Amino acid sequence: MVKTVAVNPIYRDKKSRAWELDFLRGVAVLCMCFDHLMYDFAYCKNWFEGARLANGFIDAVSAFAKDFYASYYTYGFRFWAHNIFVFLFLFLVGVSCSFSRDNIKRGSLLAVVSVAFTGVTYLMKSFMQPIVFGVLHCIALSILCVAAVDIATKKIKWLNTYLPLVLGVIILAFAIYSGSKYNLPYLPRYKNSDAEFQAAHLLEYILGVDSADVLSIGATYGSDWFGLFPNVGMVLLGMYWGKSMYSVRRSHFPILDRAWHKPFTFVGRHALIFYLAHQVVMALIVGAVCLMAGYRF
Numbered sequence: 148m149v150k151t152v153a154v155n156p157i158y159r160d161k162k163s164r165a166w167e168l169d170f171l172r173g174v175a176v177l178c179m180c181f182d183h184l185m186y187d188f189a190y191c192k193n194w195f196e197g198a199r200l201a202n203g204f205i206d207a208v209s210a211f212a213k214d215f216y217a218s219y220y221t222y223g224f225r226f227w228a229h230n231i232f233v234f235l236f237l238f239l240v241g242v243s244c245s246f247s248r249d250n251i252k253r254g255s256l257l258a259v260v261s262v263a264f265t266g267v268t269y270l271m272k273s274f275m276q277p278i279v280f281g282v283l284h285c286i287a288l289s290i291l292c293v294a295a296v297d298i299a300t301k302k303i304k305w306l307n308t309y310l311p312l313v314l315g316v317i318i319l320a321f322a323i324y325s326g327s328k329y330n331l332p333y334l335p336r337y338k339n340s341d342a343e344f345q346a347a348h349l350l351e352y353i354l355g356v357d358s359a360d361v362l363s364i365g366a367t368y369g370s371d372w373f374g375l376f377p378n379v380g381m382v383l384l385g386m387y388w389g390k391s392m393y394s395v396r397r398s399h400f401p402i403l404d405r406a407w408h409k410p411f412t413f414v415g416r417h418a419l420i421f422y423l424a425h426q427v428v429m430a431l432i433v434g435a436v437c438l439m440a441g442y443r444f
Contacts, residue, residue: 165398168242170408173415175236180425182229187433188212194434195442202440234381240286241311241385244293246396251298254290257419261287264423268370279344280352281371283422288353288375289382296383312387318380341368 189212191205218225244250261283268277278284296314300307341348348366355367355374367374398404414421 165393165396166404166408166412167398167400168239168393169412169415171235171415172239172418173411173413175232175239176414176418176421176425177411178228178232179236180421180429182225183426184429184433185212185215187429189216191433191437192442195437202442205437205440205442233378237286237289237378237381238385238388240289241293241382241387242389242393244290244297244382244386245389245393250290250294254287254294257283257287257290260419260423276368276370277344278371279349279369280373281369282373283419284353285373285375285378286382289379292375292379293382293386297386308387308390311383311390315380315383315387318377318383322377322380341366344368 188208190209192209215225217223219229220226244253247253261281264281264283265278268275271277293311296310297307300310345366345368348368351366351374352368352372353375355376355378392399
């Protein structure tokens with residue numbers, strides 16, 4: 148007679164949770180919030196009219212925010228910080244995929260949320276450019292792609308582990324080569340940005356590459372645009388890392404697991420909620436500051 152022992156899945160055990168992954172995700176989300184806060188401060192004067200169009204504090208903060216935002220286009224601090232934290236966030240999405248029992252379900256649910264989010268942004272079209280294929284859409288489709296790779300290779304362990312690494316490296320290598328064609332250190336950004344939504348360009352919005360030249364970025368449209376390529380490569384690399392380095396789903400730094408990281412890990416565990424709510428919260432904060440400074444609608 149064979150004895151069987153019930154074992155609780157390790158990743159369900161909060162005490163053995165890999166806290167450092169939540170911490171890093173939380174840091175990436177908070178950096179995104181700061182980035183969007185700077186955008187709001189940079190252009191907040193456009194929200195108001197009349198009474199008081201000059202204020203020393205608002206002018207100083209707005210000037211700083213504009214300089215910060217402009218550094219992206221001159222390959223300054225924001226350019227490198229943006230790409231580092233985008234890579235980190237998408238990489239961690241891949242690590243989380245390696246923990247999940249059902250990535251098809253996760254990706255599908257997130258896709259539904261993404262489509263609903265697009266609908267909300269269209270309702271706010273008079274205030275902002277709609278989000279047609281943003282980071283949520285990109286993550287949802289990337290999760291489904293990673294799930295397909297995982298399912299297709301699950302019977303061959305070594306292939307299941309290493310194919311995400313190979314695919315991720317190839318995709319990012321093409322991205323770097325593509326960027327070098329345009330003398331950019333990373334990617335040709337917004338090469339063909341559409342002023343209005345073009346249904347004929349929908350596939351390019353989604354894939355992120357030109358239908359006639361896969362080594363070139365395609366047409367883009369909307370705020371927060373994130374094409375599938377090369378971003379899915381970052382998720383694939385994270386999938387490999389999770390399978391290789393977190394096969395037992397335990398933290399590699401248990402000695403550092405103390406109260407100091409709780410605010411960051413809290414944000415990391417609730418990243419979707421923070422993403423969906425942060426822009427509204429940031430706009431309300433900036434609007435309140437401007438109102439207190441004397442601006443009026």
